[in-house]
Amino acid sequence: MGDKIKVRKSKEKVIEVATGLFHRKGYQPTSVDEILERSGVKKSTFYYHFKSKEELALKILDMRIEEFESDVISKTLCETSISPKNRLHKFYERVKAFHQSLKCYEGCPFGNLAIEMSDINEKFRTRLSAFFKRWEEAIESCIREGIENGDFRSDINPTLAAGLILSQLEGAIMMAKTYKTLDPLANGAQTVLKLLQLA
Amino acid sequence: MGDKIKVRKSKEKVIEVATGLFHRKGYQPTSVDEILERSGVKKSTFYYHFKSKEELALKILDMRIEEFESDVISKTLCETSISPKNRLHKFYERVKAFHQSLKCYEGCPFGNLAIEMSDINEKFRTRLSAFFKRWEEAIESCIREGIENGDFRSDINPTLAAGLILSQLEGAIMMAKTYKTLDPLANGAQTVLKLLQLA
DNA sequence: CAATTAGTACTGACTAGTTAGTCCTAATTT
DNA sequence: AAATTAGGACTAACTAGTCAGTACTAATTG
Numbered sequence: 001m002g003d004k005i006k007v008r009k010s011k012e013k014v015i016e017v018a019t020g021l022f023h024r025k026g027y028q029p030t031s032v033d034e035i036l037e038r039s040g041v042k043k044s045t046f047y048y049h050f051k052s053k054e055e056l057a058l059k060i061l062d063m064r065i066e067e068f069e070s071d072v073i074s075k076t077l078c079e080t081s082i083s084p085k086n087r088l089h090k091f092y093e094r095v096k097a098f099h100q101s102l103k104c105y106e107g108c109p110f111g112n113l114a115i116e117m118s119d120i121n122e123k124f125r126t127r128l129s130a131f132f133k134r135w136e137e138a139i140e141s142c143i144r145e146g147i148e149n150g151d152f153r154s155d156i157n158p159t160l161a162a163g164l165i166l167s168q169l170e171g172a173i174m175m176a177k178t179y180k181t182l183d184p185l186a187n188g189a190q191t192v193l194k195l196l197q198l199a
Numbered sequence: 200m201g202d203k204i205k206v207r208k209s210k211e212k213v214i215e216v217a218t219g220l221f222h223r224k225g226y227q228p229t230s231v232d233e234i235l236e237r238s239g240v241k242k243s244t245f246y247y248h249f250k251s252k253e254e255l256a257l258k259i260l261d262m263r264i265e266e267f268e269s270d271v272i273s274k275t276l277c278e279t280s281i282s283p284k285n286r287l288h289k290f291y292e293r294v295k296a297f298h299q300s301l302k303c304y305e306g307c308p309f310g311n312l313a314i315e316m317s318d319i320n321e322k323f324r325t326r327l328s329a330f331f332k333r334w335e336e337a338i339e340s341c342i343r344e345g346i347e348n349g350d351f352r353s354d355i356n357p358t359l360a361a362g363l364i365l366s367q368l369e370g371a372i373m374m375a376k377t378y379k380t381l382d383p384l385a386n387g388a389q390t391v392l393k394l395l396q397l398a
Numbered sequence: 399c400a401a402t403t404a405g406t407a408c409t410g411a412c413t414a415g416t417t418a419g420t421c422c423t424a425a426t427t428t
Numbered sequence: 429a430a431a432t433t434a435g436g437a438c439t440a441a442c443t444a445g446t447c448a449g450t451a452c453t454a455a456t457t458g
Binding site for chain 2: 024026029040107111112119132133157163169170180188191195
């Protein structure tokens with residue numbers, strides 16, 4: 001007795017396991033069979049909960065986006081109780097800590113998916129595109145406020161700078177994954193922060 | 200008659216077709232069968248020339264790296280007959296033209312592969328890592344020279360700036376592919392060029 | 399109160415197609 | 429003679445997805 005306690009836990013277990021696999025291996029190279037094997041869930045149960053592998057991945061993407069926006073963006077870039085400069089700094093620290101905990105493996109779950117899926121699946125692309133846009137806007141607001149309160153140079157364009165910062169961050173995560181060192185991320189954060197401020 | 204002119208062309212044809220497919224779909228999602236079908240080459244002929252799909256992909260990667268270094272990096276960033284500032288400008292123009300011709304599809308063949316393969320295949324990772332390093336060094340030399348001749352601000356660190364520029368470029372290509380617009384690339388180039396120069 | 403129905407969660411067996419790669423012989427080209 | 433290509437049969441593992449049916453619980457009905 002005791003080995004039938006998996007009642008009403010299959011769906012959560014599948015989501016948990018698939019979240020890790022999609023991040024590690026990507027969407028396409030992750031097979032439903034591997035998700036099933038690692039989660040101990042039967043195929044028939046999987047297809048009872050999800051109508052397809054795509055539906056599962058889109059649900060997981062939505063969950064990760066929501067989590068990132070409420071746990072990271074809201075608590076750093078949008079945390080108006082601290083100064084814009086410190087908000088941006090805190091944001092970089094959070095991202096660095098995340099990739100340090102991953103030992104520079106896996107990379108950005110959103111960037112990975114954007115590269116893998118943007119050309120071949122419009123559902124993934126529109127979600128990622130809208131999310132990146134909101135992310136840029138959060139950075140932009142932070143910069144705009146930092147210019148107003150004197151944290152940042154007044155001769156920079158907040159919109160352009162925000163776009164540059166997000167691009168640079170995603171590229172740095174890509175480089176960190178390739179070089180297997182956090183340096184691109186740390187150096188990028190340092191350089192961006194310096195460039196935003198007065199000489 | 201006339202449709203048997205594929206003599207001694209199988210290898211080149213496979214490389215040509217696979218180069219496109221690996222760029223468009225990635226390494227793993229591209230099947231040997233699809234390469235064969237599109238190139239009109241038989242499986243036995245394929246395995247006569249290449250011992251595996253991996254060997255083919257590594258060969259193609261080496262070719263693309265060599266081509267990029269001699270056709271793009273050498274002729275822009277390292278073209279010492281023009282000024283550092285104009286070299287960097289020309290480099291950005293080449294990259295923008297490339298992705299414009301692709302209508303913001305496909306992305307960077309190197310960045311795509313770096314994200315897909317760095318964690319799972321050390322042969323791909325070491326090649327990409329060494330290539331990115333050389334690319335950064337080319338940018339760094341260009342900046343260093345630009346500081347010396349007065350093109351760029353003297354208070355920037357060429358090493359850090361080069362790392363930032365490559366990261367930003369790769370991230371901007373990712374964003375361009377996701378948003379399906381060249382703006383991230385164009386804005387990034389403009390902003391970087393401005394930041395490098397005196398106010 | 400007993401019988402029925404409906405909804406949720408789950409199972410095992412199955413399909414039809416794809417995957418990379420092998421093996422062999424015969425023909426053709428250089 | 430050596431290199432290259434054609435043609436095809438084949439393997440073993442893997443791919444996403446289907447299907448009929450079981451077990452249990454809660455609400456509904458006669």
